[in-house]
Amino acid sequence: MERMFLVTFPFFFTYFAQSICLNVSRPNIFMVMSDAFDGRLSFDPGSKVVQLPYINYLRQLGSTFLNAYTNSPICCPSRAAMWSGQFVHLTQSWNNYKCLEANATTWMDLLEENGYLTKMMGKLDFTSGSHSVSNRVEAWTRDVPFLLTQEGRPVSQLVGNMSTIKVMKKDWQNTDQASQWIRHRAAFSNQPFALYLGLNLPHPYKTESLGPTAGGSTFRSSPYWLSKVSHKLVSVPKWLPMAAMHPVDYYSTLTKNCSGDFTEEEIKSIRAFYYAMCAEADAMLGEVISALRESKLLSNTVVIFTADHGELAMEHRQFYKMSMFEGSSHVPLLVMGPGLMSDLQVNQPVSLVDLYPTVLEISEISALSHLSGYSLLPLISKSRGISKKQHPGWVLSEYHGCNVNASTYMLRSGQWKYIVYSDGISLPPQLFDLSLDKDELHNVVHKFPDVQSRLESLLRSIVDYPQVSSTVHLYNKKAFGKWRWGLGKNYSHVIAGLRWHVDWQKDVLAHEKAIETWLNVVIWLTTYQSSVIYEVRYSFISLSKKRKIV
Numbered sequence: 001m002e003r004m005f006l007v008t009f010p011f012f013f014t015y016f017a018q019s020i021c022l023n024v025s026r027p028n029i030f031m032v033m034s035d036a037f038d039g040r041l042s043f044d045p046g047s048k049v050v051q052l053p054y055i056n057y058l059r060q061l062g063s064t065f066l067n068a069y070t071n072s073p074i075c076c077p078s079r080a081a082m083w084s085g086q087f088v089h090l091t092q093s094w095n096n097y098k099c100l101e102a103n104a105t106t107w108m109d110l111l112e113e114n115g116y117l118t119k120m121m122g123k124l125d126f127t128s129g130s131h132s133v134s135n136r137v138e139a140w141t142r143d144v145p146f147l148l149t150q151e152g153r154p155v156s157q158l159v160g161n162m163s164t165i166k167v168m169k170k171d172w173q174n175t176d177q178a179s180q181w182i183r184h185r186a187a188f189s190n191q192p193f194a195l196y197l198g199l200n201l202p203h204p205y206k207t208e209s210l211g212p213t214a215g216g217s218t219f220r221s222s223p224y225w226l227s228k229v230s231h232k233l234v235s236v237p238k239w240l241p242m243a244a245m246h247p248v249d250y251y252s253t254l255t256k257n258c259s260g261d262f263t264e265e266e267i268k269s270i271r272a273f274y275y276a277m278c279a280e281a282d283a284m285l286g287e288v289i290s291a292l293r294e295s296k297l298l299s300n301t302v303v304i305f306t307a308d309h310g311e312l313a314m315e316h317r318q319f320y321k322m323s324m325f326e327g328s329s330h331v332p333l334l335v336m337g338p339g340l341m342s343d344l345q346v347n348q349p350v351s352l353v354d355l356y357p358t359v360l361e362i363s364e365i366s367a368l369s370h371l372s373g374y375s376l377l378p379l380i381s382k383s384r385g386i387s388k389k390q391h392p393g394w395v396l397s398e399y400h401g402c403n404v405n406a407s408t409y410m411l412r413s414g415q416w417k418y419i420v421y422s423d424g425i426s427l428p429p430q431l432f433d434l435s436l437d438k439d440e441l442h443n444v445v446h447k448f449p450d451v452q453s454r455l456e457s458l459l460r461s462i463v464d465y466p467q468v469s470s471t472v473h474l475y476n477k478k479a480f481g482k483w484r485w486g487l488g489k490n491y492s493h494v495i496a497g498l499r500w501h502v503d504w505q506k507d508v509l510a511h512e513k514a515i516e517t518w519l520n521v522v523i524w525l526t527t528y529q530s531s532v533i534y535e536v537r538y539s540f541i542s543l544s545k546k547r548k549i550v
Helices: 002-025 053-061 075-084 107-113 133-140 169-184 247-255 264-294 352-362 449-462 465-496 508-518
Strands: 028-034 063-065 117-122 155-158 193-198 216-221 301-307 333-336 344-346 394-399 408-413 416-421 430-433 523-529 532-538
Touching (some): 028 352, 053 264, 053 333, 107 117, 107 193, 117 169, 133 465, 155 264, 169 193, 216 264, 264 301, 301 352, 394 449, 408 449, 416 449, 430 449
Parallel strands (some): 028 193, 117 193, 155 216
Antiparallel strands (some): 063 333, 408 416, 416 430, 523 532
């Protein structure tokens, strides 16, 4: 027995030493994904409007991507793209209700399989089945030809006093838990770790006064965080007249309850409060960075800060996201860590799907062939040219959810932003030269037909967007029909009580008739039950019984 120990011990020691060596050579990974953070605040001149010391810290000691974009400007589909590394049309993440399946393989799963200690905290929101009934019904019925207000009017709300620091208490709880996990778990592990922290801020808060179905239209903060805002730099955005808006932007403005009159004071207040909420989110990032430093882990940790999408904050006469305008689609992306460049600004357009292959390359895991993104390490690593797959220089974003009445596709390439809708024919496209028109008020698609032609060809080589739009249209009808049929006699009561209830009640019969017409009265849904095929006939006049057809 003693001899066996003497023989086996060297092998154990060799394995253990190799394991320690491997773990030390691979850096830790810490990612913070905030919700609704305008990426333009992470660099000048946007960074001057509000104090963001920890984002500035990452900017000075790491790399800042000046043109980083969401792949879908809404919570769940955007996060689905980030966690899967695939464009949303490939995973069919159409809206906040329809995203990834629970068993989808994320980059965090691969890290765990390859020896990383992993932990995910806070807001995840990338699998199907969540968010409000209103949210999904509004997405399903976006093609119905009616205009109903779906959100509360955006407002600002002051709470607490100069000593009120923890306004978004749930986020602070998750941040504190992340810090404690670093100090008490990661610091004593022989494995490299990967920690993800999802924040709700600076997403607007639910407007409680509007009842249980209300969405988030309240920008809430305290005097403490407002003191971090340079109020003289808070601008009032330029708006096009309603009559001059693109039809989809017009629809968004009305459904977001932004078509009424707003004073300059109201607009500046909403924007100032939003910036204050960003400052609070920045402080949460700082708390975890401090925990890494105190635990002597920071020097071997890659820190990534980003967001699922931005926030319009009254630009283009809208709040929220769900738009391809910069305020909504432009996200922060800062990366700091061992072996990476410091004080670097990257102009290359990139997007959230690039994070999956980037994390894999950081952790020395072989890239998967089906990913839509490209590793960003060649752009920011001190040892350039590590990845064989070079970024193509364009990004794709798409949107299929609520508050927009057509599937939307955005291609960013160079100075140009090209936006098309639906089948590319029924609604006019948009082209913005961001080098000259940062406010995106001048659609120059007719002035540069050669640019449009080139970008249209490039877009169609990436995605068959008319076919995708058709698929979403069919999904919306089937999903709504199934939901409506499941409600039975309660349908009229339930649909009238959603977030659009004020406008719905103005003409209940007309709105139900509009939906009936949209559905073409009859939908045939095929289901499989006990190896027998049934057809289900949906009608808003009468609901037929199931009829066996085999």
